[in-house]
Amino acid sequence: MILDVIERIETDETLPESADVVVIGGGIAGVTATLFLAEAGLKVVLCEKGVIAGEQSSRNWGWVRQMGRDPAELPLTIGSLNIWRGLDERFGIDTGFRETGITYVCRTPREIKEFSDWAEIAKETGMASTVLDANMIAQSFPGVSNRFSMGLHTANDGRAEPWRAVPEMAKAARRLGATIIEGCAVRGIETSAGHLSEVVTEKGVIKTERAIVAGGAWSRLFLGNLGVNFPQLKLHGTVARVEIDGNAGDMPVGGGDFAFRKRLDGGYTIALRNSNIASIVPDSFRLFGAFLPTLLTSWREIQLRLNGDFMKEAAMPRHWKLDQATPFETIRTLDPMPSETYNRKSLKNLARAFPIFDGARLTHTWAGMIDATPDAIPVIGPIASVPGLFISSGYSGHGFGSGPGGGQLISELVRGITPSFDPTPFRMERLSTRGLKPGSAA
Numbered sequence: 001m002i003l004d005v006i007e008r009i010e011t012d013e014t015l016p017e018s019a020d021v022v023v024i025g026g027g028i029a030g031v032t033a034t035l036f037l038a039e040a041g042l043k044v045v046l047c048e049k050g051v052i053a054g055e056q057s058s059r060n061w062g063w064v065r066q067m068g069r070d071p072a073e074l075p076l077t078i079g080s081l082n083i084w085r086g087l088d089e090r091f092g093i094d095t096g097f098r099e100t101g102i103t104y105v106c107r108t109p110r111e112i113k114e115f116s117d118w119a120e121i122a123k124e125t126g127m128a129s130t131v132l133d134a135n136m137i138a139q140s141f142p143g144v145s146n147r148f149s150m151g152l153h154t155a156n157d158g159r160a161e162p163w164r165a166v167p168e169m170a171k172a173a174r175r176l177g178a179t180i181i182e183g184c185a186v187r188g189i190e191t192s193a194g195h196l197s198e199v200v201t202e203k204g205v206i207k208t209e210r211a212i213v214a215g216g217a218w219s220r221l222f223l224g225n226l227g228v229n230f231p232q233l234k235l236h237g238t239v240a241r242v243e244i245d246g247n248a249g250d251m252p253v254g255g256g257d258f259a260f261r262k263r264l265d266g267g268y269t270i271a272l273r274n275s276n277i278a279s280i281v282p283d284s285f286r287l288f289g290a291f292l293p294t295l296l297t298s299w300r301e302i303q304l305r306l307n308g309d310f311m312k313e314a315a316m317p318r319h320w321k322l323d324q325a326t327p328f329e330t331i332r333t334l335d336p337m338p339s340e341t342y343n344r345k346s347l348k349n350l351a352r353a354f355p356i357f358d359g360a361r362l363t364h365t366w367a368g369m370i371d372a373t374p375d376a377i378p379v380i381g382p383i384a385s386v387p388g389l390f391i392s393s394g395y396s397g398h399g400f401g402s403g404p405g406g407g408q409l410i411s412e413l414v415r416g417i418t419p420s421f422d423p424t425p426f427r428m429e430r431l432s433t434r435g436l437k438p439g440s441a442a
């Protein structure tokens with residue numbers, strides 16, 4: 001369903017023999033890296049196994065927010081929002097970005113505590129966040145039910161259109177000289193004297209000394225074949241588009257058990273907030289220790305399920321030779337089935353909170369696999385055990401908003417220039433304190 005609505009762009013057919021940088025994966029992490037590297041005048045080739053933005057980057061809610069982020073990644077998130085603001089004008093594109101503000105409304109003591117704590121962080125960092133009481137919520141959202149006693153509003157957060165934003169950025173990258181090849185899975189890399197020397201794709205080899213792994217939910221599998229242990233698990237999120245009679249406002253709103261965002265096509269993207277399914281798969285056991293602290297603090301938001309995913313992942317090869325077809329060629333686009341139960345619940349919860357959604361008509365439903373690291377912060381930087389290889393992945397459900405910041409940071413690290421953001425919170429090595437040895441066998 002989602003592939004029908006993604007904006008498709010013209011791409012390239014011929015694989016260049018060489019490149020300054022090869023980017024592996026055409027989601028927002030890979031496309032923004034390509035865009036900024038091409039803008040800086042480098043010869044960049046992006047290889048995407050399926051279609052540009054076919055996975056998470058077109059399936060997300062479209063929220064571009066700073067609110068609620070881990071303080072360690074806030075500078076990157078704030079910087080990323082600044083990039084979003086100027087992106088359309090800078091590159092002559094239309095990502096659908098609007099600075100609408102975002103509001104969370106709270107009902108339970110737990111929700112109130114979460115956002116009161118976050119309001120303190122916002123105060124310390126000088127963010128434009130305002131605490132709302134019940135009267136202010138009623139004034140801001142005529143028609144809201146009277147269930148909410150506290151809210152947090154950040155005026156300069158925003159939203160964009162996932163089905164269009166990343167393809168538009170890819171178009172701009174091509175105009176700046178980047179080569180973008182769809183249907184081109186990268187199988188692995190070759191090294192020479194210990195340094196990256198070639199990227200091996202299903203369509204041939206590209207000579208290069210620098211490459212960026214931006215494979216979203218596939219980055220762990222890709223790096224595992226190189227002996228690099230990138231701790232990453234997947235969470236299944238269901239989303240829907242609805243239409244209503246009337247107008248529920250321009251601003252994305254989240255509650256404890258619902259979320260909605262106005263779309264530029266007139267509908268609303270809705271979801272059951274704080275509800276993702278974590279299938280139990282072989283990696284759940286391999287990475288149990290690393291993810292246990294997250295599971296203990298976030299068990300309410302994660303529903304563990306033993307289902308067919310276990311056998312599917314168990315049957316997937318974890319090691320291959322570069323002249324063999326890989327799982328990246330078998331599954332061109334990760335397109336999980338949405339949960340109809342979650343859709344029903346999200347509509348019910350939404351209509352209870354905002355009665356204007358009562359009788360909303362469901363027009364599209366889809367799901368995406370969110371890739372998560374143990375501390376829910378992406379890894380952006382060099383991979384020490386493979387000189388020349390970099391990673392920008394593990395965006396843990398935040399990457400649509402923080403993707404352009406991540407793209408800028410990795411493009412600067414690859415070029416060896418002083419980065420605009422402190423890269424320390426994003427180093428792969430930080431994960432070793434979680435009982436993992438990144439770089440050891442996956």
Ligand SMILES: Cc1cc2nc3c(=O)[nH]c(=O)nc-3n(C[C@H](O)[C@H](O)[C@H](O)COP(=O)(O)OP(=O)(O)OC[C@H]3O[C@@H](n4cnc5c(N)ncnc54)[C@H](O)[C@@H]3O)c2cc1C
Nearest residue numbers: 025027028029049057060063186216237368398399400401
């Ligand atoms: C349901 C849902 C809701 C979300 N809501 C939000 C939100 O509101 N705001 C927000 O900020 N974030 C949100 N996110 C998270 C956000 O979408 C992701 O963090 C972000 O899109 C990740 O981008 P990426 O480029 O790392 O990965 P992806 O977009 O998944 O792209 C990775 C690409 O790499 C390709 N690839 C992988 N391996 C290879 C290979 N070997 N060779 C070639 N290509 C390869 C894949 O085919 C894929 O296209 C949401 C995610 C989901 C699923």
